[in-house]
Amino acid sequence: MELYKTNQLKIYNSLSKSKEIFKPVLEGNVGMYVCGPTVYSNVHLGNVRTFMSFDLIFRYLKHLGYKVRYVRNITDAGHLTDDDSEDKISTKARLEKIEPMEVVQKYTVDFHTILQKLNFLPPSIEPTATGHIIEQIEIINDILAKGLAYEINGSVYFDVLKYNKTENYGILSGRNVEDTIENTRALDGQSEKKNPQDFALWKKADESHIMRWPSPWSDGFPGWHLECSAMSTKYLGKTFDIHGGGMDLKFPHHECEIAQSKVNNHVNPVNYWMHANMLILNGQKMSKSTGNYILPNEIFSGENNILNKPFSPSATRFFMFQANYRSILDFTSAGLEASEKGYLKLIEAINKLDKIEIGSTSTIDIKAWKQKCYDAMNDDFNSPVLIAQLFEAVKFVNLLIDKKETLSAEDLEEFKSTIHVFVFDVLGLQNEEQQDSSDKISGVVEMLINMRKDARDNKDWALSDKIRDELAALGIQLKDGKDGTTFSVN
RNA sequence: GGCGUCGUGGCCGAGUGGCUAGGCUGGGCUCUGCAAAAGCUCCUACAGCGGUUCGAAUCCGCUCGAUGCCUCCA
Numbered sequence A: 001m002e003l004y005k006t007n008q009l010k011i012y013n014s015l016s017k018s019k020e021i022f023k024p025v026l027e028g029n030v031g032m033y034v035c036g037p038t039v040y041s042n043v044h045l046g047n048v049r050t051f052m053s054f055d056l057i058f059r060y061l062k063h064l065g066y067k068v069r070y071v072r073n074i075t076d077a078g079h080l081t082d083d084d085s086e087d088k089i090s091t092k093a094r095l096e097k098i099e100p101m102e103v104v105q106k107y108t109v110d111f112h113t114i115l116q117k118l119n120f121l122p123p124s125i126e127p128t129a130t131g132h133i134i135e136q137i138e139i140i141n142d143i144l145a146k147g148l149a150y151e152i153n154g155s156v157y158f159d160v161l162k163y164n165k166t167e168n169y170g171i172l173s174g175r176n177v178e179d180t181i182e183n184t185r186a187l188d189g190q191s192e193k194k195n196p197q198d199f200a201l202w203k204k205a206d207e208s209h210i211m212r213w214p215s216p217w218s219d220g221f222p223g224w225h226l227e228c229s230a231m232s233t234k235y236l237g238k239t240f241d242i243h244g245g246g247m248d249l250k251f252p253h254h255e256c257e258i259a260q261s262k263v264n265n266h267v268n269p270v271n272y273w274m275h276a277n278m279l280i281l282n283g284q285k286m287s288k289s290t291g292n293y294i295l296p297n298e299i300f301s302g303e304n305n306i307l308n309k310p311f312s313p314s315a316t317r318f319f320m321f322q323a324n325y326r327s328i329l330d331f332t333s334a335g336l337e338a339s340e341k342g343y344l345k346l347i348e349a350i351n352k353l354d355k356i357e358i359g360s361t362s363t364i365d366i367k368a369w370k371q372k373c374y375d376a377m378n379d380d381f382n383s384p385v386l387i388a389q390l391f392e393a394v395k396f397v398n399l400l401i402d403k404k405e406t407l408s409a410e411d412l413e414e415f416k417s418t419i420h421v422f423v424f425d426v427l428g429l430q431n432e433e434q435q436d437s438s439d440k441i442s443g444v445v446e447m448l449i450n451m452r453k454d455a456r457d458n459k460d461w462a463l464s465d466k467i468r469d470e471l472a473a474l475g476i477q478l479k480d481g482k483d484g485t486t487f488s489v490n
Numbered sequence B: 001g002g003c004g005u006c007g008u009g010g011c012c013g014a015g016u017g018g019c020u021a022g023g024c025u026g027g028g029c030u031c032u033g034c035a036a037a038a039g040c041u042c043c044u045a046c047a048g049c050g051g052u053u054c055g056a057a058u059c060c061g062c063u064c065g066a067u068g069c070c071u072c073c074a
Helices: A045-063 A088-096 A100-117 A130-145 A160-166 A177-183 A226-236 A247-265 A296-301 A313-321 A333-351 A366-378 A383-401 A409-426 A432-436 A439-457 A461-473
Strands: A010-013 A018-021 A029-034 A067-072 A149-152 A155-158 A199-204 A220-222 A240-246 A270-276 A279-281 A476-481 A484-489
Touching (some): A010 A270, A029 A045, A045 A067, A045 A240, A045 A270, A045 A279, A045 A296, A045 A409, A067 A226, A100 A296, A130 A199, A130 A220, A130 A247, A155 A247, A160 A247, A199 A247, A226 A240, A226 A247, A247 A270, A313 A383, A333 A409, A333 A484, A366 A409, A383 A409, A439 A484, A461 A476
Parallel strands (some): A029 A067
Antiparallel strands (some): A010 A018, A199 A220, A476 A484
16 A cells, blocks of 8 residues: 555645645645756755755655656746846856857756756656747737736736736735835836736847747747746646745745736646745855855865865755755754764664664564654655654664664564665665775775784784774774674775 | 744754754763774753743744845745
């Protein structure tokens, strides 16, 4: 039987601002859409955090036995820069003297490479905005026909005030349109709009604009909120289960999506809105536009001004999951170092699992422990609490090896498989320690351990300590236990 | 200015109307040739001020502080 039938999952819904019992539209199936990156520069760690949160959610939903269609788009057109109406992709192309689609390709590859290093599962569908121009034009036609958009000078804008007469623009972000009117006065640069809070569905391209498509209104490009509506509807239906993204997209982006889809399809597009919180650096949100950010590769290589040393992808992953996805997380060297130590401790325990001997009875309630792991994840994907339970498991492992506790064959098997499920399948961590110590290194170290044992038996402490210290200098730590010496590679 | 979120022990970070978070750091003990590892153990907390309550860090109000959005943004 599928696990989702016995696990009641609760999800925090941004729309209701409360945790709700998750019930998919179609039993056993989940449709999930997450706003992906705009590929005009390298993804920074803040971007990655959001995607990582949804990678965890994707992984857990799959583990529960749901058939998940996970759609994460690539925004390769459509974002306006603030100084003019050129879009971000073509601005960058001019700066770098290359074709717009070359920029798109370059940073899409970068995005995929980074996510692969961090052991992400690929989404089911990864559609691009430029691949769905026709669908977007269809939606604009429909909204125009329904009288909730208007055309001016070849551009089409969504009429927010008219929409708000019958619907609630601000339902997600808790705003009301009147406030928006008062407070966008200073920023009202685009005078062709009827009202400052109207947003573009289609923008006419000027002469210098390279990325452009024909449409009934002008040669131009789609507005930046439209692609998500078009692609989510196309692949997941008019109403689907989960829509995710960063907290900063709540307004206006997701608000606009709701408005577009409601007009287009007459139904609420999303049942559960999920928003991942921001990653903070130097007390400020990480952001490309302010320059306050760090790139994943800079973390892995150590080439940055923030961290004292390099950190592996799994250590970085572990750091992220030690905080809840809905909490603001502060990125610091000390924080990463603490997480790395915890991660290594966990992996070390996993590598020792095979040393546990089967006992005749069980002195630990493995079923109760396992249930706590599920309870944590069922409570809005509470990864920090799951990790706390995994550290309980580390404690168990050491006690079992010391024979201070015992497990029956059946319980031991369940214990091992549960650890593997949560550490590798759900959290998506990798056993980096094991990969680093090849058979050859293991053989050499085992030989040195034997030599050291002889020295210790002869009370030749000088030689014994020399072997230990020189190995330590190479990053190989020896650990003397009751049943001999083991080692770990850092 | 408007709409939000948050303020937990040395640090990072869960959670909750009365009952242990967890990790890192520091102290003690056990083990050990010594150390490390491992085990046990100790330390300290819920921004401030009021209110509700038998009882609040947890609910309500105010104050202070931080931060996000309101303009592209994960």
